[in-house]
Amino acid sequence: MTLDLALFLILALVAVATALGMLFSKNAVYSALFLVLNFVTVAVFYLLLGAPFIAMAQITVYAGAIMVLFLFVIMLLGAERLPATNVLPWQRPLAITLTVILAMESTYLLLSRARPSGSVLPPGAEVNTVDNLRAMAMTLFNNYLLPFEVTSVLLLVAMVGVIVLVRREKGQKS
Amino acid sequence: MMLSDWTLWLEWLIKSLVVTFGLLTGFAYLTWYERRALARIQARIGPNRAGPQGLLQPIADAVKLIFKEELVPAKADKTLFFWAPVITMVPSLIIAAVIPWGPAIEMFGRVIRLSIADLNVGVLYLMSIASIAVYGIVLAGWSSNNKYAMLGGLRSSAQMISYELALGLSFATSIILANSMRMFDIVEAQRGLWFVVVQPVGAVIFWIATLAEVNRAPFDMPEAEQELTAGYHAEYSGMKFALFFMAEYQKMIVVSAILATLYFGGYLGPFVDRFPWLGPIYMIIKIILLLFVMIWVRATWPRIRYDRLMAFGWKILLPLSLAIAFITATGILLTDLTGSPLYFWAIPVVSVLAGLFTVAVIYRELRRKAYGRA
Incomplete structure (x- = not known):
């Protein structure tokens, strides 16, 4: 237990540090790289919780696929240098207000709801075991089949949309 | 703990x-x-x-x-220029962690499994490390502050991302056949019958996708000097260049080991149960043979043009690998439902037919392109 706690503390420190690094980097490429580190740290958290499938999916999908596309866009647009001046002057006070509200709400909920003795496991938590793949597939394709299918249709629609947008009209030369 | x-x-x-x-x-x-x-x-x-x-x-x-002298371009991003070869190198080493090199052996009074990590999501681990490996190349191209290197980096990483899809689907085919994502289970499931016999087209797709993934001929865009000097590592010299070189060759070894594990029976071979030490030897022999095929391909085939490479990945390899995964899953399901081995043996037949159909389509398309405009 103490080893898990120590691991958790170190990881939490890394996660917060990389998140701050992402926010305060002057260069968008470095911001993206800090975000990658943050995603990988979160994946290690999942491993610590005994959910290797989610951890690997997190790395493959977020750190591997999505962030590479982020980097692509940043590099292709040449947008790595952020403007020094503040373009949106109303943004900062609004962000600070919203952050304070979020912090207060989460502190209240943490103090009032999270009891040390109570179990916090959600329904279907048996999937989070070391041998969780089969259980997870069973849950996904039996209990949550409809949401799964809806999600896949949604992704398909997005894909068709992209193809329609980038399609060249007939007779139009690039 | x-x-x-x-x-x-x-x-x-x-x-x-x-x-x-x-x-x-x-x-x-x-x-x-x-x-x-x-x-x-x-x-x-x-x-x-x-x-x-x-x-x-x-x-x-x-x-x-x-x-050799190491040069750093004057306006390069020094930090990332230094780290890019390291970021390329590390995934090519750690991806080997889940490869099983042999059956469990008994030594010093304890049972030792010949694999560093025995993950139950071993194949997914391979997938996630393969997707991380793109970063080193993108960053090398960008941090050099050279337009050729940058375009080369974007080109190579676009290639790797595109072929990852076909690679993932051929992983899935092997997982469906083995009914497990654990590497040891996949090897043990091939006892008596290698998956390359059941799903030869899947093995070929895996092979093509990995050639593109490790930037080997005929997909070796970084070597295309006449197009973009030397691609993403144009500005690198000395030991830093050697690290890119090293990463490429280690990836060659590792993907050969993965292919041997997923489709060619891994460490299995005659007498491996009686003498477990034969396991690593069989594995190394298989890796060397597969590496020879890679070298043979390099010596034989010309480099494919970049637009055709992307078209091949997206329009041919991806649909074919989807079809192969579907055929395999359907065959296994029908075998389980009816209990007749007829459906199981329909998998290789239908897959080979699908593969031949694809080859015919490519042939027709190339003929049409070459002579149609004249």
Whole structure:
């Protein structure tokens, strides 16, 4: 237990540090790289919780696929240098207000709801075991089949949309 | 946790060191093997001066690379320019962690599994490390502050991302056949029948996708000097360049090991149950044979044009691998439902037919393109 706690503390420190690094980097490429580190740290958290499938999916999908596309866009647009001046002057006070509200709400909920003795496991938590793949597939394709299918249709629609947008009209030369 | 069990830590440490040094030595001698084999195919002799049969050539190369001057472009991003080769190198080493090198052996009164990590999501681990490997190339291109290097980096990484999809689907085919994502289970499921027999087209797709994934001929865009100087590593020299080179060759070894595990029975072979030490030997023999195929391909095939490479990946390899995964899943399902082996043996037949159909489509398309406009 103490080893898990120590691991958790170190990881939490890394996660917060990389998140701050992402926010305060002057260069968008470095911001993206800090975000990658943050995603990988979160994946290690999942491993610590005994959910290797989610951890690997997190790395493959977020750190591997999505962030590479982020980097692509940043590099292709040449947008790595952020403007020094503040373009949106109303943004900062609004962000600070919203952050304070979020912090207060989460502190209240943490103090009032999270009891040390109570179990916090959600329904279907048996999937989070070391041998969780089969259980997870069973849950996904039996209990949550409809949401799964809806999600896949949604992704398909997005894909068709992209193809329609980038399609060249007939007779139009690039 | 078993922190107190120091022997377990020692076991992990020794296994990691053996695999790492094995890969590093393998890299050095793979360059020698490749040059000798290429020379033979091209009716030359190849490096044979340093030591017997040129066996000391890799050491001479290493000394030369270490003492070469390292240049850093003036306006490069120094930090990332330094880290990009490291970021390329590390995934090519750690991806080997889940490869099973042999059955469990008994030594010093304890059972030792010949694999660093025995994950139940082993195949997914391979997938996630493969997707991380793109970063080093993108960053190398960007941090050089050179337009050619940047375009080369974007081009190579677009290629890797595109072929990852077909790669993932051929992983899925093997998982469906083995009914597990654990590497040991996949190997044990091939006892008596290698998956390459059941799903030959899946193995071929895996092979093509990995060639693109490790930037090997005929998909070796970084080597296309006439197009973009040298791609993403145009500005690199000395040991930093050697790290890119090393990563490529280690990836060659590792993908051969993965292909051997997923489709060619891994460490299985005659008498492997009686003498477990034969496991790693069979594995190494299979890896060397698969590496030879890679070199053979390099010696035989011309480089594919970039737009055709992307078209091949997205319009041909991806649909075909989807069809293969579907055929395999349907065959397994029908076999389970009816209990008749007829459906199981329909998998290779239908898959080969699908593969032949694809080849016919490519042939027709190329003919139409070549002569249609005249």
